[in-house]
Amino acid sequence: MKINACNLIWLLMLAGYSCAQKPEANSEVESRAYDRHVELSWHPIADADNYVVYVRKEDGEYAKRAELSDTLYLDFVNDLGKNLGLHYKIEARTGESSRLVGEVAVETKTMSExxxxxxxxxxxxxxxxxxxxxxxxxxxxxxxxxxxxxxxxxxxxxxxxxxxxxxxxxxxxxxxxxxxxxxxxxxxxxxxxxxxxxxxxxxxxxxxxxxxxxxxxxxxxxxxxxxxxxxxxxxxxxxxxxxxxxxxxxxxxxxxxxxxxxxxxxxxxxxxxxxxxxxxxxxxxxxxxxxxxxxxxxxxxxxxxxxxxxxxxxxxxxxxxxxxxxxxxxxxxxxxxxxxxxxxxxxxxxxxxxxxxxxxxxxxxxxxxxxxxxxxxxxxxxxxxxxxxxxxxxxxxxxxxxxxxxxxxxxxxxxxxxxxxxxxxxxxxxxxxxxxxxxxxxxxxxxxxxxxxxxxxxxxxxxxxxxxxxxxxxxxxxxxxxxxxxxxxxxxxxxxxxxxxxxxxxxxxxxxxxxxxxxxxxxxx
Structure with a gap:
């Protein structure tokens, strides 16, 4: 199949992407959103001890979602609902200090078989x-x-x-x-x-x-x-x-x-x-x-x-x-x-x-x-x-x-x-x-x-x-x-x-x- 712009969008959708999942321009976080989970990934920070993931719904406040040493996180959002608009931010922790890795907005959606x-x-x-x-x-x-x-x-x-x-x-x-x-x-x-x-x-x-x-x-x-x-x-x-x-x-x-x-x-x-x-x-x-x-x-x-x-x-x-x-x-x-x-x-x-x-x-x-x-x-x-x-x-x-x-x-x-x-x-x-x-x-x-x-x-x-x-x-x-x-x-x-x-x-x-x-x-x- 010859890859053109329309075909590329179709292939990305099949792999789980949607237009709403594209990281923000200044974001270091990549994302894929599916029906009941969101995948987040980012490049490792050399001196980071671990990472903290926060999430908020539209017009909501950020809440801590996970703390982990890996740079890939699957967030199962059954507790938050269905067909969600979510905003994530990732912070790198080094000792008592932290700094922002990146932010991203995603949308989950009901998926066909x-x-x-x-x-x-x-x-x-x-x-x-x-x-x-x-x-x-x-x-x-x-x-x-x-x-x-x-x-x-x-x-x-x-x-x-x-x-x-x-x-x-x-x-x-x-x-x-x-x-x-x-x-x-x-x-x-x-x-x-x-x-x-x-x-x-x-x-x-x-x-x-x-x-x-x-x-x-x-x-x-x-x-x-x-x-x-x-x-x-x-x-x-x-x-x-x-x-x-x-x-x-x-x-x-x-x-x-x-x-x-x-x-x-x-x-x-x-x-x-x-x-x-x-x-x-x-x-x-x-x-x-x-x-x-x-x-x-x-x-x-x-x-x-x-x-x-x-x-x-x-x-x-x-x-x-x-x-x-x-x-x-x-x-x-x-x-x-x-x-x-x-x-x-x-x-x-x-x-x-x-x-x-x-x-x-x-x-x-x-x-x-x-x-x-x-x-x-x-x-x-x-x-x-x-x-x-x-x-x-x-x-x-x-x-x-x-x-x-x-x-x-x-x-x-x-x-x-x-x-x-x-x-x-x-x-x-x-x-x-x-x-x-x-x-x-x-x-x-x-x-x-x-x-x-x-x-x-x-x-x-x-x-x-x-x-x-x-x-x-x-x-x-x-x-x-x-x-x-x-x-x-x-x-x-x-x-x-x-x-x-x-x-x-x-x-x-x-x-x-x-x-x-x-x-x-x-x-x-």
């Missing part, structure tokens, strides 16, 4: 844009707003989470949140880093040090190739390749680099001496010691699709049918709450596993119209989402807050560490990514959760990178923490719901079409 979706996407996109590790450009494994990073891992990047984030960056490009030049430069940085980072038979590890490119072990004997995380990464890279392959010389060069990385991946090596199943891990120090064969339904379908589609190191169709599909035993005849689940989920055949199983493989792989001898994947994923939702509505454990507008069990932070929440492993913890990333399957039901989280829990659940990873009204537990693998699907799947961007790009790759046909899939062309 489309504007709410745009807001959530935009904020979550910032995890991968503003929150990225600076040297590699890749997604940090986690970002903690409420405390220190565990194990000093602020520079540890995640291969799978970065793959999800590539779809988020593509969405940011298409929606005008970053320029074409900015987007291309970021993709180049990521791809150039991946070319130099540790690989094992062309496969990346789960975690990489973003400053050095060296593997960080994910576990004692997990210090080498991670086939599944690398599949998530390549799913995103192929979408980027398709986005740029017919572009300028510089863009074509980026697409060629991705193509070379794709061709270097030795999927057939991971059959461990020609067995008809893929193995998740290989280590230069421990070999096949983990011995984790990828069998039965979980998040890993995309791994088999890519392995079959590889132009250089593909696996035969028997690896899919005998390994992943367990020689047909992957099929399931059970149902829950009246919703059939065509595929038997590992460990939870009746109610289905954590909801990320309906997301990770489908950021690029389009389940609409996708079927093989085992399942219709749209029906399967929609039913998986509806079963998960109904479990929360039934709420046999009586957890506080659960209902039609607060549902969604998946892997996330938990009240005691980390857990793969699902029916049967329900700890009273709702993970926003579960319902939000199910938006294509359950748009009305997912929107109800989005609205509830924003309008009723916003101050506790929404921050600079979108909704935090998890919450438990039962335990009054609202950690301010993010995980890349949970943030990425939110942007990608909402975008697939709105425009089909990720699906269209990935599914147009000729190797993917051939690989799907090879495995016996039917899909729209």
């Amino acid at each position: 489309e504007e709410l979706l745009n807001m959530v996407q935009y904020y979550t996109f910032r995890y991968f844009w503003e929150g990225a590790e600076p040297n590699s450009g890749m997604a940090r494994e986690r970002i903690h707003i409420d405390g220190e990073y565990p194990q000093n891992d602020q520079n540890i990047v995640t291969t799978g989470g970065t793959g999800f984030g590539l779809f988020a960056l593509l969405a940011g490009l298409e929606r005008g949140w970053i320029t074409a030049a900015e987007g291309l430069a970021r993709f180049e940085r990521i791809v150039d880093f991946l070319q130099q980072a540790d690989r094992f038979h062309g496969i990346w590890p789960h975690w990489i040090n973003g400053e050095t490119g060296k593997v960080k072990p994910f576990g004692r004997d997990d210090d080498g190739a991670d086939l599944v995380e690398s599949a998530f990464l390549m799913q995103g890279l192929l979408a980027v390749r398709e986005y740029y392959r017919d572009g300028t010389e510089r863009e074509k060069s980026l697409a060629d680099k991705i193509d070379n990385l794709w061709k270097d991946m030795q999927w057939d090596w991971h059959t461990q001496d020609g067995q008809n199943v893929l193995y998740w891990h290989w280590s230069p120090n421990f070999g096949w010691q983990k011995n984790f064969a990828i069998r039965g339904y979980d998040e890993c379908l995309i791994t088999y699709i890519l392995a079959a589609s590889s132009p250089t190191h593909s696996v035969p169709e028997q690896v899919y049918h005998e390994g992943w599909a367990r020689s047909g035993n992957i099929q399931n005849e059970s149902s829950a709450y009246g919703h059939p689940l065509p595929l038997s989920h590992n460990g939870s055949p009746e109610y289905g596993g954590p909801l990320f199983w309906a997301h990770y493989s489908y950021l690029g792989l389009n389940p609409k119209g996708l079927s093989d001898r085992y399942a219709d994947y749209w029906e399967h994923n929609r039913n998986h989402s509806l079963i998960n939702r109904q479990w929360c509505i039934e709420n046999e454990a009586g957890y506080k807050g659960y209902g039609p507008d607060l549902w969604g069990l998946t892997a996330s932070y938990s009240t005691n560490g980390y857990s793969a929440h699902r029916p049967g492993n329900d700890l009273g913890v709702i993970s926003p990514t579960a319902a939000l990333s199910s938006m294509p399957y359950t748009p009305e039901e997912s929107m109800a959760v989005l609205k509830n989280l924003y309008y009723n829990y916003g101050e506790k659940t929404f921050g600079r990178y979108g909704f935090y990873d998890a919450l438990s009204p039962e335990e009054a537990w609202y950690p301010q923490r993010y995980l890349a693998i949970d943030q990425g699907p939110v942007v990608a799947m909402i975008e697939n719901y709105r425009s089909g961007l990720g699906w269209n790009l990935f599914m147009q790759a000729p190797e993917i079409k051939e690989g799907l046909k090879k495995l016996g899939f039917s899909f729209p062309e």
Whole structure:
């Protein structure tokens, strides 16, 4: 789209700006006003101990709103009313003295569902844009707003989470949140880093040090190739390749680099001496010691699709049918709450596993119209989402807050560490990514959760990178923490719901079409 004055105003409005939000000429404060919150940001003052935020309504007196050390503040204004005209001023405090940083006037407004979706996407996109590790450009494994990073891992990047984030960056490009030049430069940085980072038979590890490119072990004997995380990464890279392959010389060069990385991946090596199943891990120090064969339904379908589609190191169709599909035993005849689940989920055949199983493989792989001898994947994923939702509505454990507008069990932070929440492993913890990333399957039901989280829990659940990873009204537990693998699907799947961007790009790759046909899939062309 050619950017002219009218288009620029439209793009700014989509990102949450309005004409009334433009900072005053002498202001050092930037602002965005939405329905129930205002975002304020300013440059740091070198000698400031902290900052104090004041607000007043039209014709009112200033009142202290917050005192903080950060230079970004989200003010949830539910207590002040709706459709407000507000005036803010920020003061920097140094010892007993203070000085004005700046002032700004804003107006909040009632937002449509489309504007709410745009807001959530935009904020979550910032995890991968503003929150990225600076040297590699890749997604940090986690970002903690409420405390220190565990194990000093602020520079540890995640291969799978970065793959999800590539779809988020593509969405940011298409929606005008970053320029074409900015987007291309970021993709180049990521791809150039991946070319130099540790690989094992062309496969990346789960975690990489973003400053050095060296593997960080994910576990004692997990210090080498991670086939599944690398599949998530390549799913995103192929979408980027398709986005740029017919572009300028510089863009074509980026697409060629991705193509070379794709061709270097030795999927057939991971059959461990020609067995008809893929193995998740290989280590230069421990070999096949983990011995984790990828069998039965979980998040890993995309791994088999890519392995079959590889132009250089593909696996035969028997690896899919005998390994992943367990020689047909992957099929399931059970149902829950009246919703059939065509595929038997590992460990939870009746109610289905954590909801990320309906997301990770489908950021690029389009389940609409996708079927093989085992399942219709749209029906399967929609039913998986509806079963998960109904479990929360039934709420046999009586957890506080659960209902039609607060549902969604998946892997996330938990009240005691980390857990793969699902029916049967329900700890009273709702993970926003579960319902939000199910938006294509359950748009009305997912929107109800989005609205509830924003309008009723916003101050506790929404921050600079979108909704935090998890919450438990039962335990009054609202950690301010993010995980890349949970943030990425939110942007990608909402975008697939709105425009089909990720699906269209990935599914147009000729190797993917051939690989799907090879495995016996039917899909729209």
